[in-house]
Amino acid sequence: MTQLFKRRVILVTGPARSGKSEWAESLALRSGKSVIYVATAQTDPNDTEWMERISQHIQRRPSDWQTWEVPVNLAATIQEAKSSSCLLVDSLGTWVANLLEYDRTHWQKILKELLEIVENCDCDVIFVAEETGWGVVPAYPAGRIFRDRLGSLVRQIGAIANPTYLVTAGHVLNLSQLGTPLNP
Template sequence: MTKPSKKRVILVAGPARSGKSEWAESLALASGKSVIYVATATKNLDDSEWMERITQHAQRRPASWQTWEVPVDLAATIESAKSSVCLLVDSLGTWVANLLEYDRTQWQEILKELLEIIENCDCDVIFVAEETGWGVVPAYPAGRLFRDRLGSLVREVGAIANPTYLVTAGHVLNLSQLGSPLNNKE
Protein backbone atom coordinates (compact mmCIF):
# COMPACT_ATOMS: atom_id res chain seq x y z
CA MET A 1 0.00 0.00 0.00
CA THR A 2 1.37 3.39 -0.96
CA LYS A 3 1.50 6.15 1.57
CA PRO A 4 -0.50 9.23 0.55
CA SER A 5 1.73 12.06 -0.60
CA LYS A 6 2.06 15.04 1.68
CA LYS A 7 0.74 18.33 0.42
CA ARG A 8 3.22 20.81 -0.95
CA VAL A 9 3.29 24.57 -0.54
CA ILE A 10 5.46 26.30 -3.13
CA LEU A 11 6.28 30.00 -3.43
CA VAL A 12 7.39 31.55 -6.72
CA ALA A 13 8.45 35.18 -6.28
CA GLY A 14 10.00 37.72 -8.59
CA PRO A 15 9.64 41.06 -10.34
CA ALA A 16 7.18 41.95 -13.08
CA ARG A 17 7.53 40.10 -16.40
CA SER A 18 10.27 37.85 -15.01
CA GLY A 19 8.60 34.55 -15.92
CA LYS A 20 7.32 33.70 -12.44
CA SER A 21 3.79 32.84 -13.60
CA GLU A 22 5.13 30.64 -16.38
CA TRP A 23 7.40 28.80 -13.91
CA ALA A 24 4.50 28.34 -11.48
CA GLU A 25 2.35 26.99 -14.32
CA SER A 26 5.05 24.44 -15.21
CA LEU A 27 5.21 23.33 -11.56
CA ALA A 28 1.43 22.95 -11.43
CA LEU A 29 1.47 20.88 -14.61
CA ALA A 30 4.24 18.68 -13.19
CA SER A 31 2.22 18.03 -10.02
CA GLY A 32 0.16 15.42 -11.85
CA LYS A 33 -2.94 16.67 -10.05
CA SER A 34 -6.03 18.45 -11.30
CA VAL A 35 -5.09 22.12 -11.39
CA ILE A 36 -7.30 24.96 -10.27
CA TYR A 37 -5.98 28.37 -11.27
CA VAL A 38 -6.99 30.83 -8.54
CA ALA A 39 -7.08 34.26 -10.16
CA THR A 40 -6.95 37.05 -7.62
CA ALA A 41 -7.39 39.74 -10.27
CA THR A 42 -10.77 41.16 -11.07
CA LYS A 43 -11.71 41.81 -14.68
CA ASN A 44 -12.18 45.42 -15.75
CA LEU A 45 -13.74 45.61 -19.19
CA ASP A 46 -12.97 49.36 -19.31
CA ASP A 47 -9.21 48.64 -19.14
CA SER A 48 -8.21 46.96 -22.40
CA GLU A 49 -4.53 46.61 -21.41
CA TRP A 50 -5.50 44.83 -18.17
CA MET A 51 -7.88 42.55 -20.03
CA GLU A 52 -5.10 41.71 -22.53
CA ARG A 53 -2.84 40.64 -19.63
CA ILE A 54 -5.59 38.40 -18.26
CA THR A 55 -6.17 36.92 -21.73
CA GLN A 56 -2.45 36.19 -22.21
CA HIS A 57 -2.32 34.30 -18.91
CA ALA A 58 -5.46 32.33 -19.77
CA GLN A 59 -4.19 31.36 -23.23
CA ARG A 60 -1.04 29.78 -21.74
CA ARG A 61 -3.00 27.47 -19.45
CA PRO A 62 -4.22 24.01 -20.48
CA ALA A 63 -7.94 23.87 -21.26
CA SER A 64 -8.35 21.16 -18.60
CA TRP A 65 -7.49 23.59 -15.78
CA GLN A 66 -10.35 25.17 -13.92
CA THR A 67 -10.20 28.89 -13.19
CA TRP A 68 -11.68 30.34 -10.02
CA GLU A 69 -11.84 34.11 -9.59
CA VAL A 70 -11.05 34.80 -5.93
CA PRO A 71 -10.22 38.46 -5.33
CA VAL A 72 -10.71 38.33 -1.53
CA ASP A 73 -11.69 34.98 0.03
CA LEU A 74 -8.36 33.23 -0.49
CA ALA A 75 -8.25 31.47 2.90
CA ALA A 76 -11.69 29.89 2.43
CA THR A 77 -10.77 28.79 -1.09
CA ILE A 78 -7.61 27.03 0.07
CA GLU A 79 -9.39 25.48 3.04
CA SER A 80 -12.13 24.03 0.83
CA ALA A 81 -9.78 22.45 -1.72
CA LYS A 82 -9.47 18.67 -1.83
CA SER A 83 -6.15 16.83 -1.48
CA SER A 84 -6.42 15.67 -5.09
CA VAL A 85 -5.93 19.18 -6.50
CA CYS A 86 -3.15 21.65 -6.99
CA LEU A 87 -4.14 25.28 -6.52
CA LEU A 88 -2.10 27.86 -8.42
CA VAL A 89 -2.69 31.24 -6.78
CA ASP A 90 -1.72 34.09 -9.09
CA SER A 91 -0.98 36.45 -7.43
CA LEU A 92 -0.47 37.44 -3.82
CA GLY A 93 0.29 41.04 -4.83
CA THR A 94 -3.07 41.46 -6.51
CA TRP A 95 -4.77 39.84 -3.51
CA VAL A 96 -3.04 42.28 -1.13
CA ALA A 97 -4.08 45.20 -3.35
CA ASN A 98 -7.69 44.01 -3.15
CA LEU A 99 -7.51 44.23 0.66
CA LEU A 100 -5.78 47.58 1.18
CA GLU A 101 -8.98 49.16 2.51
CA TYR A 102 -8.83 47.00 5.64
CA ASP A 103 -7.29 48.57 8.72
CA ARG A 104 -4.27 47.10 10.51
CA THR A 105 -6.32 44.96 12.93
CA GLN A 106 -8.54 43.54 10.20
CA TRP A 107 -5.51 42.85 8.00
CA GLN A 108 -3.72 41.03 10.84
CA GLU A 109 -6.78 38.80 11.39
CA ILE A 110 -7.05 38.01 7.67
CA LEU A 111 -3.32 37.28 7.49
CA LYS A 112 -3.36 35.06 10.58
CA GLU A 113 -6.28 33.04 9.20
CA LEU A 114 -4.62 32.63 5.79
CA LEU A 115 -1.29 31.48 7.24
CA GLU A 116 -2.99 28.96 9.56
CA ILE A 117 -4.97 27.53 6.64
CA ILE A 118 -1.85 27.30 4.47
CA GLU A 119 -0.09 25.39 7.26
CA ASN A 120 -3.00 22.95 7.61
CA CYS A 121 -4.40 22.60 4.09
CA ASP A 122 -4.72 19.22 2.39
CA CYS A 123 -4.01 20.29 -1.19
CA ASP A 124 -0.89 21.40 -3.02
CA VAL A 125 -0.71 25.19 -3.31
CA ILE A 126 1.61 27.18 -5.55
CA PHE A 127 1.73 30.90 -4.82
CA VAL A 128 2.95 33.52 -7.27
CA ALA A 129 4.13 36.71 -5.58
CA GLU A 130 5.60 39.96 -6.77
CA GLU A 131 8.77 41.30 -5.20
CA THR A 132 8.07 45.01 -4.94
CA GLY A 133 10.45 46.16 -2.23
CA TRP A 134 13.66 46.32 -4.27
CA GLY A 135 13.21 49.97 -5.18
CA VAL A 136 12.70 53.23 -3.37
CA VAL A 137 10.18 53.60 -0.58
CA PRO A 138 6.96 54.89 -2.18
CA ALA A 139 6.26 58.56 -1.50
CA TYR A 140 2.57 58.00 -0.82
CA PRO A 141 0.91 56.13 2.08
CA ALA A 142 -1.06 53.57 0.03
CA GLY A 143 2.10 52.57 -1.84
CA ARG A 144 4.03 52.07 1.40
CA LEU A 145 1.16 50.10 2.92
CA PHE A 146 0.96 47.82 -0.13
CA ARG A 147 4.71 47.26 -0.28
CA ASP A 148 5.00 46.54 3.44
CA ARG A 149 2.00 44.19 3.57
CA LEU A 150 3.09 42.27 0.50
CA GLY A 151 6.70 42.05 1.66
CA SER A 152 5.66 40.68 5.05
CA LEU A 153 3.19 38.23 3.50
CA VAL A 154 5.77 36.88 1.06
CA ARG A 155 8.21 36.39 3.92
CA GLU A 156 5.58 34.55 6.00
CA VAL A 157 4.54 32.30 3.10
CA GLY A 158 8.21 31.73 2.32
CA ALA A 159 8.71 30.40 5.86
CA ILE A 160 6.01 27.78 5.21
CA ALA A 161 6.80 26.96 1.59
CA ASN A 162 9.28 24.39 0.43
CA PRO A 163 10.55 24.98 -2.13
CA THR A 164 10.71 28.73 -2.58
CA TYR A 165 11.84 30.02 -5.96
CA LEU A 166 13.03 33.40 -7.17
CA VAL A 167 12.44 34.03 -10.87
CA THR A 168 14.23 37.00 -12.34
CA ALA A 169 15.41 37.90 -15.85
CA GLY A 170 13.91 34.65 -17.10
CA HIS A 171 16.03 32.50 -14.75
CA VAL A 172 14.85 30.36 -11.85
CA LEU A 173 16.71 30.10 -8.56
CA ASN A 174 15.68 27.55 -5.94
CA LEU A 175 16.15 29.60 -2.78
CA SER A 176 15.41 26.57 -0.60
CA GLN A 177 18.59 24.93 -1.95
CA LEU A 178 20.77 28.03 -2.32
CA GLY A 179 19.85 30.02 0.75
CA SER A 180 19.25 29.77 4.46
CA PRO A 181 15.97 30.90 6.01
CA LEU A 182 16.04 33.78 8.47
CA ASN A 183 14.26 33.59 11.78
CA ASN A 184 10.79 34.67 10.61
CA LYS A 185 10.19 37.04 13.53
CA GLU A 186 10.91 40.62 12.53
Protein backbone atom coordinates in the same frame (compact mmCIF):
# COMPACT_ATOMS: atom_id res chain seq x y z
CA MET B 1 2.34 12.03 -15.15
CA THR B 2 4.14 11.22 -11.98
CA GLN B 3 3.40 13.13 -8.85
CA LEU B 4 6.47 15.14 -7.84
CA PHE B 5 5.29 16.00 -4.38
CA LYS B 6 2.77 15.12 -1.73
CA ARG B 7 0.91 17.97 -0.05
CA ARG B 8 3.22 20.88 -0.59
CA VAL B 9 3.32 24.65 -0.39
CA ILE B 10 5.52 26.34 -3.00
CA LEU B 11 6.35 30.02 -3.35
CA VAL B 12 7.44 31.56 -6.66
CA THR B 13 8.53 35.16 -6.30
CA GLY B 14 10.31 37.77 -8.38
CA PRO B 15 9.93 41.05 -10.25
CA ALA B 16 7.39 41.93 -12.92
CA ARG B 17 7.59 40.09 -16.24
CA SER B 18 10.33 37.78 -14.96
CA GLY B 19 8.61 34.47 -15.77
CA LYS B 20 7.10 33.77 -12.32
CA SER B 21 3.72 32.69 -13.60
CA GLU B 22 5.20 30.51 -16.34
CA TRP B 23 7.44 28.72 -13.81
CA ALA B 24 4.52 28.25 -11.42
CA GLU B 25 2.40 26.86 -14.27
CA SER B 26 5.13 24.34 -15.14
CA LEU B 27 5.26 23.21 -11.49
CA ALA B 28 1.49 22.83 -11.41
CA LEU B 29 1.57 20.75 -14.61
CA ARG B 30 4.13 18.42 -13.05
CA SER B 31 2.16 17.99 -9.82
CA GLY B 32 0.12 15.13 -11.26
CA LYS B 33 -2.95 16.64 -9.61
CA SER B 34 -6.06 18.39 -10.83
CA VAL B 35 -4.98 22.03 -11.26
CA ILE B 36 -7.15 24.90 -10.14
CA TYR B 37 -5.93 28.32 -11.21
CA VAL B 38 -6.92 30.77 -8.47
CA ALA B 39 -7.10 34.16 -10.18
CA THR B 40 -6.92 37.02 -7.69
CA ALA B 41 -7.30 39.70 -10.37
CA GLN B 42 -10.56 41.50 -10.78
CA THR B 43 -11.62 41.98 -14.38
CA ASP B 44 -12.34 45.46 -15.67
CA PRO B 45 -13.77 45.58 -19.21
CA ASN B 46 -12.96 49.32 -19.33
CA ASP B 47 -9.23 48.65 -18.92
CA THR B 48 -8.19 47.03 -22.20
CA GLU B 49 -4.52 46.69 -21.23
CA TRP B 50 -5.46 44.86 -18.00
CA MET B 51 -7.86 42.60 -19.86
CA GLU B 52 -5.09 41.78 -22.39
CA ARG B 53 -2.79 40.72 -19.54
CA ILE B 54 -5.50 38.45 -18.16
CA SER B 55 -6.14 37.05 -21.63
CA GLN B 56 -2.45 36.16 -22.07
CA HIS B 57 -2.53 34.17 -18.82
CA ILE B 58 -5.72 32.38 -19.86
CA GLN B 59 -4.33 31.44 -23.29
CA ARG B 60 -1.21 29.94 -21.75
CA ARG B 61 -3.12 27.60 -19.41
CA PRO B 62 -4.17 24.08 -20.37
CA SER B 63 -7.86 23.79 -21.20
CA ASP B 64 -8.47 21.13 -18.53
CA TRP B 65 -7.49 23.48 -15.69
CA GLN B 66 -10.31 24.99 -13.70
CA THR B 67 -10.23 28.72 -13.02
CA TRP B 68 -11.62 30.16 -9.83
CA GLU B 69 -11.84 33.93 -9.52
CA VAL B 70 -10.98 34.74 -5.90
CA PRO B 71 -10.21 38.42 -5.41
CA VAL B 72 -10.72 38.36 -1.61
CA ASN B 73 -11.64 35.03 0.06
CA LEU B 74 -8.33 33.25 -0.46
CA ALA B 75 -8.18 31.48 2.91
CA ALA B 76 -11.62 29.90 2.48
CA THR B 77 -10.76 28.80 -1.06
CA ILE B 78 -7.60 27.02 0.10
CA GLN B 79 -9.39 25.46 3.04
CA GLU B 80 -12.13 24.03 0.80
CA ALA B 81 -9.78 22.50 -1.78
CA LYS B 82 -9.44 18.72 -1.94
CA SER B 83 -6.19 16.83 -1.40
CA SER B 84 -6.31 15.76 -5.05
CA SER B 85 -5.99 19.40 -6.14
CA CYS B 86 -3.08 21.69 -6.86
CA LEU B 87 -4.05 25.33 -6.43
CA LEU B 88 -2.01 27.87 -8.37
CA VAL B 89 -2.63 31.25 -6.72
CA ASP B 90 -1.66 34.06 -9.09
CA SER B 91 -0.94 36.46 -7.47
CA LEU B 92 -0.45 37.49 -3.86
CA GLY B 93 0.32 41.07 -4.88
CA THR B 94 -3.01 41.45 -6.61
CA TRP B 95 -4.77 39.85 -3.63
CA VAL B 96 -3.08 42.28 -1.21
CA ALA B 97 -4.08 45.19 -3.47
CA ASN B 98 -7.69 44.00 -3.34
CA LEU B 99 -7.59 44.25 0.47
CA LEU B 100 -5.87 47.62 0.91
CA GLU B 101 -9.07 49.25 2.13
CA TYR B 102 -8.98 47.20 5.34
CA ASP B 103 -7.42 48.77 8.40
CA ARG B 104 -4.39 47.23 10.10
CA THR B 105 -6.41 45.22 12.65
CA HIS B 106 -8.69 43.66 10.01
CA TRP B 107 -5.70 42.97 7.73
CA GLN B 108 -3.85 41.20 10.57
CA LYS B 109 -6.89 38.99 11.19
CA ILE B 110 -7.13 38.07 7.48
CA LEU B 111 -3.39 37.38 7.33
CA LYS B 112 -3.42 35.19 10.46
CA GLU B 113 -6.33 33.14 9.10
CA LEU B 114 -4.62 32.66 5.73
CA LEU B 115 -1.32 31.55 7.25
CA GLU B 116 -3.01 29.06 9.60
CA ILE B 117 -5.00 27.56 6.75
CA VAL B 118 -1.94 27.33 4.48
CA GLU B 119 0.01 25.52 7.21
CA ASN B 120 -2.79 22.97 7.63
CA CYS B 121 -4.28 22.60 4.15
CA ASP B 122 -4.73 19.23 2.46
CA CYS B 123 -4.04 20.36 -1.10
CA ASP B 124 -0.90 21.53 -2.87
CA VAL B 125 -0.65 25.30 -3.17
CA ILE B 126 1.68 27.20 -5.46
CA PHE B 127 1.79 30.92 -4.71
CA VAL B 128 3.01 33.52 -7.20
CA ALA B 129 4.16 36.75 -5.55
CA GLU B 130 5.69 39.95 -6.76
CA GLU B 131 8.79 41.47 -5.17
CA THR B 132 7.97 45.14 -4.67
CA GLY B 133 10.49 46.15 -2.03
CA TRP B 134 13.57 46.32 -4.28
CA GLY B 135 13.00 49.94 -5.21
CA VAL B 136 12.56 53.23 -3.44
CA VAL B 137 10.12 53.70 -0.56
CA PRO B 138 6.83 54.85 -2.12
CA ALA B 139 6.09 58.53 -1.59
CA TYR B 140 2.43 57.96 -0.76
CA PRO B 141 0.82 56.10 2.19
CA ALA B 142 -1.18 53.54 0.16
CA GLY B 143 1.98 52.51 -1.71
CA ARG B 144 3.89 52.03 1.54
CA ILE B 145 1.07 50.01 3.07
CA PHE B 146 0.89 47.80 -0.03
CA ARG B 147 4.65 47.24 -0.17
CA ASP B 148 4.90 46.50 3.55
CA ARG B 149 1.92 44.13 3.60
CA LEU B 150 3.06 42.22 0.53
CA GLY B 151 6.66 42.03 1.74
CA SER B 152 5.58 40.69 5.12
CA LEU B 153 3.17 38.19 3.54
CA VAL B 154 5.80 36.88 1.11
CA ARG B 155 8.27 36.43 3.96
CA GLN B 156 5.71 34.54 6.04
CA ILE B 157 4.62 32.30 3.16
CA GLY B 158 8.32 31.76 2.40
CA ALA B 159 8.77 30.43 5.94
CA ILE B 160 6.05 27.82 5.30
CA ALA B 161 6.89 26.99 1.68
CA ASN B 162 9.37 24.41 0.53
CA PRO B 163 10.62 25.04 -2.03
CA THR B 164 10.77 28.78 -2.55
CA TYR B 165 11.87 29.97 -5.97
CA LEU B 166 13.13 33.34 -7.15
CA VAL B 167 12.52 33.99 -10.85
CA THR B 168 14.32 36.93 -12.37
CA ALA B 169 15.40 37.76 -15.92
CA GLY B 170 13.88 34.48 -17.08
CA HIS B 171 16.05 32.38 -14.75
CA VAL B 172 14.90 30.29 -11.79
CA LEU B 173 16.78 29.98 -8.51
CA ASN B 174 15.73 27.51 -5.84
CA LEU B 175 16.18 29.63 -2.71
CA SER B 176 15.42 26.65 -0.48
CA GLN B 177 18.59 24.95 -1.77
CA LEU B 178 20.79 28.00 -2.20
CA GLY B 179 19.76 30.13 0.74
CA THR B 180 19.62 30.00 4.50
CA PRO B 181 16.35 30.92 6.25
CA LEU B 182 16.73 34.13 8.23
CA ASN B 183 14.87 32.71 11.23
CA PRO B 184 15.29 28.90 11.07
